Amino acid sequence: MNHIPQSITNLINQFAKLPGIGQKTASRLTYYLLRKSGQDVLDFGQAMTNLKKNLISCSRCHNYANQDPCSICQDPKRDPQTICVIEQPLDIIAVEKTGFKGHYHVLHGALAPIEGIGPEHLTLENLKNKVNNNDMFELIIATNPNLEGEATAIYIQNMLSDQNIKITRLAFGLPMGIDLEYTDEITLTKAFEGRK
């Protein structure tokens, strides 16, 4: 890569740092941008540079926001008595599409002792305070269906066991549109257990 201008290799290296993007894809994306107009590339750079400007963490739900509390926590049309607990802010995009109209609580991770992520690294203390101080009705735990997500869900259930609050978890079972023969046995077992 000796003969490639520095500004090109710089951007290739930046793209290659992104998850799921290797050196080849990074090169392809960079050379794609080289064929675009200068303004298009500047707009992209500007969007990147501005990403974190004026961005704060909502003190109630810990989601990224422009004001505190965030627009979801402030929305009078949403139900503050129902709170959906999620691992990452990105999960909100998926949950919003279901038409959920409650509030959120972003944990910013899941318990992973092997990686050194304990309860103190998540926003669990804040969740406990929120449940203590608010007239809450239902806490929906929507952590990911994997080892870390399961552990986190159980930890939250134990942490709040003395509270007068309904704690639910998202249902496990068959994803829509799948063929039964291709379903893994853990999912199928969960689907049997959850039958109604």
Add this chain to the structure above:
Amino acid sequence: MNHIPQSITNLINQFAKLPGIGQKTASRLTYYLLRKSGQDVLDFGQAMTNLKKNLISCSRCHNYANQDPCSICQDPKRDPQTICVIEQPLDIIAVEKTGFKGHYHVLHGALAPIEGIGPEHLTLENLKNKVNNNDMFELIIATNPNLEGEATAIYIQNMLSDQNIKITRLAFGLPMGIDLEYTDEITLTKAFEGRK
């Protein structure tokens, strides 16, 4: 996406414009960057903004360069009598890895009449002048092995048929490491034709 801060949706939309990156991947990449330090994100934005700064097109080979002629055309260790004709500047990265030590000529595309790309849109005139004015020995046509690349290769061969110059094409045949039974019939036919 009403409740997502504008700076986040802006970057998602920019990522989603890239080839092979849909809305979901764009969101994932953006939220990945949100977890990175502010400096990392600024560096990425800076690399993007600086991409086209001081970048020119080499007047000899039409590759992106910082100076004219570019570092490849200026390199005394490279052979100016052998020129490899490629469609895009990105192809140089691949060819360089083979250890090729000649010069390049970037066409910036391939003939595609249906999409309205004719000979006048490529750097063919310049290639002709180069062959006329230089003491050249071999022109290696390394256009892509598809319809447009083939058409471009044939066009160049015809254009330079009156010149005293050796014109070659990259060999077609089996890619290394593949199983014969998975090879498509056109590739296999080419491999038979090119047997030696």
